[in-house]
Amino acid sequence: MHLGTPWGLEVILYLFLAGMGAGTITASASMLLRGGGGDGQYFSIARYGALVGPFPVVIGTVLLIFELGRPFRALNLYKVINLSPMSLGSWFLAFFIIISIIYALLFLPWPQWKGKRLSAWRRRLAWVCVPSGLSVAIYTGVLLGAMPSRPFWNSPIIAMLFMISAISTGMALIIFTRALFYKVHLDVPTEERSWHGSGYVLAATDVLLIGFELLVLFLLLMFAHLTVGSVKYAVEIILPGGELAVFFWVGVVLLGLVIPGIIEMFFVAPKLLYGGHYTAPRSIDIVVPLAVMVGGYLLRYVIVMAGQLTGPVGL
Amino acid sequence: MKEQDKTPDDRRGFVMALGGAIATAFAAIGSIILPGSAAASLLDDEDENDSEKVGVKVQYGMVIDVRRCIGCHACTVACKSEFDVPPGVNRSWVEYTEKGQYPNVGRSFLPRLCNHCSEPLCVDVCPTNATYRREQDGIIAVDHGVCIACKYCMHACPYDARFLDPVNEWVDKCDFCIHRVSKGLAPSCVNTCVGGARIFGNLADPDSAVSMLIASNRVSVLRSEMGTFPNVYYIDADFTDEVDRRRPEVREVRVITHRRHKERT
Amino acid sequence: MINRRNVLKLGATTAIGVPLLKTKKARAHQVEYEAGRDYAYLSGTERDPVATTCALCPSRCAAIAYKENDYVVKIEGNPASKRTMGKLCAKGQAGVNQIYDPDRILTPLKRKGKRGEGKWEKISWDTALEEITDRLKKMRDQGEPEKFMFHHGWISASADRLINKVFLPAYGTGTVASNSCLGQSARLTAHELTWGGYEDSWDFENTRYVLNFGSNVMEAHTNHVALSRRLSIAQVDRNVKMVTFDVRLSNTGSKSDVWIQIQPGTDCAVVLAMCHVIMSEELYRGAGEEFLAFCQVTPDPNASTAEKVRALKDHLASFTPEWAEGISGVPAKQIREITVEFANTRPACVISSRGVSAQHNGVQAERAIQMLAAITGNIDNPGGRCLGVLPEWHYPTGPEEKPAVRKLDILNGFEGESVLAAHDIGHQVFNMIKEGSAGRPEVYMWYNYNPVFSNGNSQRNIDILKDESLIPFTVAVTPFYDESAALADLILPDAMYLECFDFEDGISPDQIAEYAIRQPVVPPSGEARDFKDVCCELAERMEFPLGFDSAEAFVEQTCNLTPVTKKVGGFNAMTTLGVRSDQEAKPTFYSYKKLINEEQLNKEGIIFDEASGVFWNWQQAGVQSEQDAIKQGYRHSPDAHKGYVAQKIGDKVYSGFKPARTNKSGYFEIYSSTLIEKGLPALPVYTSIPEHKELKDNELILTTFRVNVQTLSRTQNCKWLDEIDVENDHGWINPKTAKALDLSDGDWVKLKTDLGEIKTHIIVTHNVVPGVIAISSHGGRWEYGRYASGKKAPYGIELQAPYDSLMWWENEKAHPNWVIDNVSEPISGQQRWMDTVVTVSKA
Ligand SMILES: Nc1nc2c(c(=O)[nH]1)N[C@H]1C(S)=C(S)[C@@H](COP(=O)(O)OP(=O)(O)OC[C@H]3O[C@@H](n4cnc5c(=O)[nH]c(N)nc54)[C@H](O)[C@@H]3O)O[C@H]1N2
C-alpha cells in the first residue's frame, strides 16, 4: 500500500462490489417492473440479477468490515445517524442488504406460495429495490465526492460516474451469469427469440450506459482542463504521463468502455438502426461483460487511488 | 445519442432511475438527524479550565510565530512522549522548506499540528461522531472508543493532521493536550518550544496572548481556501510549496516533511 | 521520591523571568499556563515528577522527568532553570527511549572467544570487580599504576571530580585522557592564549549584532538550549541582526539574516581582513580603543594605546579584503560592508565554533576572532563575547595521602605533533600504543566514550583495540553496546543518567552561575550500576577508601559544602529543586577590570615581574625560592601561571585576564607571549590548509557537521530521533560540483582517501558551497542496537509486535570517520574534522 493512501484494495473492492451488486439489483428490479412482473424475457433477466446481486454486496461489506482492523466496532456506525455520507451510506447499505436478500429469496421456488402472490411481492420489493439500489450506487461516489481536501474526488460528477458504472457493471454481471447458466435450446424458436430478445435488451442498455459513462468521463476531464489549481493538478495523475495514466486509459477507457462498447454496438446496431436481428454468440456474452467488470473495477481503483495520491496544492 | 433516444425501454429505465435518485435525496434530507452521541471523554474534567468560568466563551487556539522557530523538533518529540505516539505517525511535526539557487538560498520551518478548525471537515464526515467539537473549548477531539478506524476523516482533513494509530487501530491526531490544558498547563509542545514559537491560549478572549498576537501581526492560516477556519495561526509562515517549482523563478524548492510521509499532502 | 508540591513551591520562588510558573492570576478569563506538572494522557492521573539534569550532550540542561507506575514516560525542562528557561531540546526528551532501549546492556559481560568476535557471557558484578581489582592492584603494588589507562568522553562534573580528581589520583595513575582534542581543544587553546580562561559565553540577552564563524548554535553547541533560546528571542524581539559564515546552510545559517558562503578553512583570512578594515577605517575608536588598554599587542607590556594601534595597523596592512576574497571566495565588498555594520553596532557578539577551529589553522583562526572581538570592545561586556561563568562546587577531595601520580607518555601525541598540547591528544593514543616506545597500558578502560567510532580512522582504531598483544585487557563502561564496547574484554553496564546522582556545571548564558544536580528518577535497570559507585567500591577493594561510599554520598557532601547550595538547604533541598542559582549574584561582566589593592598584593610570596607586568605568587607556582623566581622571571618559571595574582596596567593593578594553562600575562594577549617563545608568529596570521592547495577535479573537501536531533554517537538508539533524522543520510553536494563530477541527486558515490572508502548517496543541493561534500557525523553505525544499526545487541530483548515492525527507517547512512585520519591542528593537537580531502566518484 502506498504511504498516504489510507484506503487500500479492500475498500476499492468494496466500492466496486457494492456498486456492482447495487447495480445488478437495480437492473433486475427495473427489468422486472418493465416486464410487468410476470414471466417472459424480462423476468429471466430479473431473476438472474436478483439471485446474483446480493453476493457482491455482502462480500464487499464483509471485506470492508475486516479492513477496519477491529470489526466489532463497526457496530458503532449504527448507534448514530448523521449527515456524513458514510453514515447515511451505511444505513442505506444495511437496508439494501436486507431488502436485496429478501428480494432474491422471492425468486427461489416456494411451492407453498401461489405464483401470483409471489410475483406481487416481487413487484412490491422491486419498487423498493430500485431507489435503494441507486442510493447505494450513488453513495459510493458521494462518499468520495464529499471532501474539498481531495480535489480529484470533490465533484458531483464522481457520484454520477459511479452510479452509471454501477449499473453498467451490474448489467454486465447479469449478462455474464446468464451466459454461464442459461440452458438455452436455440433450435426451439421461442427460446431462441426470448434468448436473443433479452440479450438485446441487456446489450442495448449496456451500450447506452457505456455511452453515458464515456460522456461523464469526458466532462470530468474537460472541466479539470478548464479549471485552475488543485483539480487541474490532481487530474494530471490520469493524463498521459501521469502515475495512473496507463490504468486509466488502457484499463478503464479502452478495456472497460470503448472495446466492449464497440463490440456490443456491432451486435446491437442491426436491430437498433434498421430493425435487423440481434444475435450474439455466448462467448461474446462472457467476454464482453468480463471486460466491463474489469474496467469497472479499474475505474474504482484509479479514482480511489488518484484521489488519495493527490491533494490540494499549496499550503 | 439520437438513435438511442429511440429505444423507449431504455428511456423508461432511466427515468425510473432518476426518480429513484430523487426519492433517495428526499429521504436523505428528510431523515431525522439524531443528536451525536460523542461520549464525553474521561478527560473532560474542567477543574482548572477556562471553560469553567461562567459565561466566558472559550475557543482554544495556537499562534505559531515562525520567526522564532529554530526547527529543533523539540515539539515533535515532546508530543511523541506525551502520548507515546508510535513510530511512523505524528500528532505534531516540523517541515523544512528549502528554496533558491546558490548562493541565494533559504530554509524555513513550518511546525504543524491539527488546526482545530472552526469548520472541521473531519467532523463533517465522521459517521460515528467519534470526531467531535468540544463545546466547552472548541477543541476537535477523537473519542477513541467510538472510532471505527474507517479513515474517512483522514481524507477529509486538508492538512494531513490525522493518522491511523498502528498499535491501537484508531484514528488519532493532536488534541491540544486536553489532559493538560484542562488542568491549567500549556500543551506539551508549547511547554518545551525552544524558540518560544508556539503560543497557546483562548482566542475568544481578546486580551489573551494569542488574540493580541493575532491582532498585532500579519497572520495567516494554512489552506484558508478550504474554508475550514483553522484556529492555528501562523506569523511569518512561508507558503512556498513544491508545486511552486512550476514557477520559473522558484524552480528549486524542496520540502522536507520529517515524517514518514515524504510528501506534503 | 520527591514531593511535587515542594517542587512547585520552591520552583516558583526561583522562577524569576519564567512567566509560565506564575501562579494563576485573578483575571478570570485568562489562564496562565503552568509548567512542572504533567498528567497521564489516558487515565488523567498525575505523573510523578523528579527533578534531574539531561546528559545527552555537553549542555546538561536542567530537567524534570515524569514517571507513571515507576516508569519514566516523559522528560521536560525544569521551569526553575534560568539557563534553559525551562526548555529541553528534542534529544533531551528522547531520553525516555534511551533508558528503555531494548538493546541496553544490563549485566556485566565477559567476552568468550576472540576479542571482537561478538560472543559474550553474563558474569556477576563480584566476578567482574574481582578481575579488575586483581589486575589494578597488582599494577599498583608493582609501582606501575600508570599502566591503567582511563579514557573518557564528556562526563558529568561530579564524575570528573570523583573519578578524575579523587579516585584515579588516589590510585596513582595519570594516564587519563579526555575527548577534548576531538571537540574543543583548538578553541580552548586559543582562548587560553588570549584571555586565559577557556570557556566562552555569548551574551545574547544584551547583544545587538551577532557575527558567527562556523558555529551551529541553533542545532548544536555545548550550551545549546540556553543559547539558541536567547538567540531566537534576540532576533525577534530586539531585531538583532545575525551574519553567519559557514560552508553549508545550517539551521543557524538559515535563521541568520545573511549566510555567507565561505571556502573551507579560510575564515581566518576573512577575520583578518575585517580587522584590517576596522583598523584602517578607524572603527576601533571608542570601545575598541578603550579595551586595547587591556590588550597586549606588542612585546612591550607598557606600550601606549597609540603604539598598539600602530602595531595592529602594521600587522594587518596586507590583509586586505581583496586578499581575503582571493582566498575565501567572500567578496571584498561584502567583507567591508559587514565589517562596518558590525563595528558600528554595539554591543556585538562575535561567536565561533568548530567550523573554524577543527581545522589545520584552528588556533590561529580562533585567535583572530578573539582579536576581532577585542578591537571592537566586545570582550566580556554585556552583549559581547564573555568569559563563561559556571558554578564552583566544593567537593570532598578523598584520602589525604595520595601517591605521586605516574603517567605513560602517550597522551600528548607524537614528537612535534603540536606546539602546546595543553589538552591531551587522545586521538593519537591508539597510534602511540601501537608504536609502543612510550610504553603501553595493560588495562585500557573507557567511559562515556566510543573511541572506535568518534575518532578518525575507524579501521585502525578497530585493529589496534582488537589486538590483544598491544593492549592485554580492555574494559568498556557503558550502558550500550556501541562499536567500541564490542571490542572490550569486559563490559561494565553503567547506570544511565536518569539513574544516577551527579552535580553539573554548565555555563550560564546570563553570567550568573547555576547549580544543577542529577538524581535517580528510577533505580538502575537490571544489574546496571553507576560507575561512580563502582569506583568507590574498587577503592574500597584496593584498600584506599575515598571517604564516601557512593555517588550519592559524594553529591550530598558536595551540596552541603558548596555555599550557594548550602544556603538553600543543601542536598535535601537540591533533590527537590534540581537547580539553583545564586539569588544575590549579579551578572559577571568586565571581570578583568577589578582593581587590586595594595593589601591584596602585600601577601607572602607575591612578587612583581617587570618583563610582563604580572604580580605573581612564586610559592603557589611551586618555585623553590624567591631568588629563583626573580631570576627565571614569570614567563620562564614552569608553572608560574598557577601563582598569577594581578596585572599592572599603566599605574593601576587589575585582576586582568587570569592565565589558565600557560604563563601568559594578565593582558588580553592579541600578541601571544607564549607563541613567540615557540617560534610562532605572535600576532594572528592566516595559514592555508596545505592539503587544499592543489585539488584535482574529482577531489572535494569533506566537512562533517552536527544535526539537531542527534548527539555524536549517543542518541541513535532513540527511535523518536532516528525517525526525524532520516533525511540526514545524504552527502550534500552543490549542483555545480555535481555537474562537474557527472552526479545527480540520489546517486551513490564513493569517497576515497588513503585510509579506504565509504559509500553514501548524495543530495544535490544549493545549500552547500561548491567543492565540498558535507556529511553528518552521526550516521553509519554498525552497532548500538537495532534502532541505530538494525542489529540487535547481545542479550537484547525481543520486541513484541507491532512495535518491532514499526521501525520504518533504514540505516543506510555513512560514517565519515573511516576516511578521516587522525591529524592534529599543529598548535593545540585538535583533531581536524572539517578539512579532509576526499576523492569522489560515482559508486
Ligand atoms: N567526523 C566527526 N567525528 C567527530 C566529530 C566531528 O565533528 N566529526 N566531533 C567530535 C567531538 S566534538 C566529540 S565531543 C566526540 C564525541 O564522541 P565521544 O566522546 O565518543 O562521545 P559520544 O559519541 O557522545 O558517546 C560515547 C559513548 O558513550 C556511551 N554512553 C552513552 N550514555 C552513557 C552513560 O550514561 N554512561 C556511560 N558510561 N556511557 C554512556 C555510548 O556507548 C556512546 O557510544 O566525537 C568526535 N567525532
Ligand SMILES: Nc1nc2c(c(=O)[nH]1)N[C@H]1C(S)=C(S)[C@@H](COP(=O)(O)OP(=O)(O)OC[C@H]3O[C@@H](n4cnc5c(=O)[nH]c(N)nc54)[C@H](O)[C@@H]3O)O[C@H]1N2
Ligand atoms: N545536536 C547536537 N548538539 C551537540 C552535539 C551533537 O552531537 N549534537 N555535540 C556537542 C559537542 S561535543 C560539540 S563539540 C558541539 C559542536 O558544536 P558546533 O561546533 O557548533 O557544531 P558542528 O556542526 O560540528 O560545526 C559547526 C559548523 O561548522 C561548519 N563548518 C565546517 N567547515 C567550516 C569552515 O571551514 N568554515 C566555517 N565558517 N564553517 C564551517 C559546519 O558546516 C557546521 O555547520 O555541539 C555540542 N552539541
Ligand code: SF4
Ligand atoms: S486540521 Fe484536520 S483534523 Fe484538525 S480539525 Fe481541521 S480538518 Fe479536522
Ligand code: SF4
Ligand atoms: S476513522 Fe474514526 S474518527 Fe475518523 S471518520 Fe472514521 S470513525 Fe470517525
Ligand code: SF4
Ligand atoms: S498540543 Fe499536545 S497533542 Fe497537539 S501537537 Fe502539541 S503536544 Fe501534540
Ligand code: SF4
Ligand atoms: S520546538 Fe518550537 S522552535 Fe523547536 S521546532 Fe518546534 S516550534 Fe520550532
Ligand code: SF4
Ligand atoms: S541540549 Fe543537550 S543537555 Fe540540553 S536537553 Fe538537549 S541533549 Fe540534553
Ligand SMILES: [Mo]
Ligand atoms: Mo565535542
